[in-house]
Every structure is written in structure tokens, then in C-alpha cells.
Amino acid sequence: MLPSLTEVRHSVQGSWLLVKGRSEGMSYFDLSADGFWRSFTVLLYVLPFYMLGNVTEAQLGKELGEPLSANGGGLLPLPKLFTLVLDWIGFPIILAFLASLLAVRNTYGAYVTVRNWTTLVVVIPHAALNLLYLAGVLNADMLLTLSLFVVGWVLWVHFTVARIALSVGAGLAIGLVVLDFILSLFIVQIVDQLFSL
Numbered sequence: 001m002l003p004s005l006t007e008v009r010h011s012v013q014g015s016w017l018l019v020k021g022r023s024e025g026m027s028y029f030d031l032s033a034d035g036f037w038r039s040f041t042v043l044l045y046v047l048p049f050y051m052l053g054n055v056t057e058a059q060l061g062k063e064l065g066e067p068l069s070a071n072g073g074g075l076l077p078l079p080k081l082f083t084l085v086l087d088w089i090g091f092p093i094i095l096a097f098l099a100s101l102l103a104v105r106n107t108y109g110a111y112v113t114v115r116n117w118t119t120l121v122v123v124i125p126h127a128a129l130n131l132l133y134l135a136g137v138l139n140a141d142m143l144l145t146l147s148l149f150v151v152g153w154v155l156w157v158h159f160t161v162a163r164i165a166l167s168v169g170a171g172l173a174i175g176l177v178v179l180d181f182i183l184s185l186f187i188v189q190i191v192d193q194l195f196s197l
Contacts, residue, residue, distance in 0.1 A: 003030075003038050008045070011117040018114065019121055019157050023164045029117060031110045039116035043088050049123040054080055056130040056143075063140050079195040086187045088116075091180045104166045111165035118161050125150045155181065 003011070007030060014028025029035065054077075092112045099105040129150065133143040155177055162173040 001038060002041050002044070007035075007038070008120075011039075012120055015114070015118040015121045018118060018161050018164055021160055021164075026110065026114065026165065029110070029113055031113055033109070036109045036113050039113040040088070042116045042119060043084070046119050046123050047084075049127050050080070050084055052127055052130050056133055059134065060140055060143065079191055082195075083188055083191045086191065087184050090183055090187060094179070094183065095176070102168075102172065104168060104172075107166045107168075111162065114161055114165045115158075118157065122154045122157050125153065 010028045011030075014025040017025025017028065030038070092115075095102075095104075095108065095112070099108045104111070126147070129138065129143055129146055132138045133140075138146070158177045158180065159170075159173050162168065162176050163170060166173070166176075
């Protein structure tokens with residue numbers, strides 16, 4: 001079941017508060033078991049942003065004269081969709097097995113729920129850059145440079161969300177962000193190799 005418009009609005013408001021480091025943002029989310037599972041459907045809302053990113057990636061590859069990976073080309077080819085779904089569920093699954101060891105079992109559900117919803121906020125700067133590039137306002141060098149700043153900001157947001165939602169210290173929050181980032185890179189490489197065979 002998809003979230004209601006009210007839940008979407010509240011969750012986006014809560015996400016924005018968390019982005020600003022305000023812990024009261026947690027109260028805007030449905031942190032029940034149903035809310036946890038519904039948060040995974042947020043992927044449907046962010047699909048257009050990923051499609052835009054894939055179009056940008058393909059155009060950038062042409063401009064730079066670089067061959068497309070198996071994940072490139074088209075709006076959302078099968079390899080890209082496969083990568084996206086694996087990335088969306090991979091980290092929550094791994095963290096579920098580590099939750100007791102890391103002493104975050106009680107806050108795991110809330111964290112995953114919030115992490116999923118916050119994606120709706122963190123994709124916006126990337127989308128803005130992609131649109132500016134496709135419109136010819138930014139060239140490839142400008143896009144790549146500004147994207148590095150956006151990636152840094154996204155990592156900071158993930159750190160902030162982990163720290164607040166899991167109620168953990170900076171060290172563990174950083175470790176989880178690094179694990180999430182490395183896992184994403186690993187999934188991209190594996191899928192790219194599989195579909196290149």
C-alpha cells in the first residue's frame with residue numbers, strides 16, 4: 001500500500017528537519033511496523049529522479065567520449081533498475097543482521113524508515129544539477145565539480161540521520177555511512193560485470 005499524501009508531506013517535512021540536524025523531525029514519521037514497510041515504496045517516488053540521472057549519465061558519457069557501462073543508456077534499463085532495487089534493500093538487510101551486535105536493534109526500524117524517506121530530499125540537488133546540465137546551463141566539468149559537493153552533502157545528511165534516528169555516537173554513524181557507501185559501489189560493480197558478460 002502506497003503512503004497517503006498526508007504521510008508523504010509529513011515525512012518530507014520531517015526529513016527536512018533532520019537534514020538541518022533537528023531531532024524533532026522524528027515525530028513527523030510513521031514509525032510503526034506498517035510505516036516501516038510503506039517507507040520502502042518511496043522508491044517509486046524517486047524513480048523519476050534516477051531516470052533523470054541515467055539520462056544525464058548517458059549524455060555525459062557521449063560528451064566525454066567514454067563508453068557507457070551496462071548501467072547506462074535509456075531511461076531505466078534493466079541493469080540500472082536491478083542495481084537500484086538491490087541498493088535500496090541491501091543496506092537495511094545487512095544492518096538487520098548487525099543490529100544486535102551494534103546495539104541498535106531498538107532503533108533499527110525507525111532509522112530505516114527515516115533513511116528511506118530522506119531519499120526524497122537528498123535527490124533534489126542532484127536533480128537540479130542534472131536539469132541544468134541537460135539544459136546547457138552547466139558544462140560537463142561544472143557538473144562533475146558541483147556533483148562532488150552534492151555527494152559530500154548527501155554523506156553528511158546520511159551521517160546526521162544515522163546519528164539522530166539510531167541515537168548513536170559520531171563514530172558508529174560514520175561507520176554506517178561508510179558501509180552504506182561501499183556497499184552501493186560494490187553493487188554497481190557486480191551488476192555492471194554481470195550484465196557485461
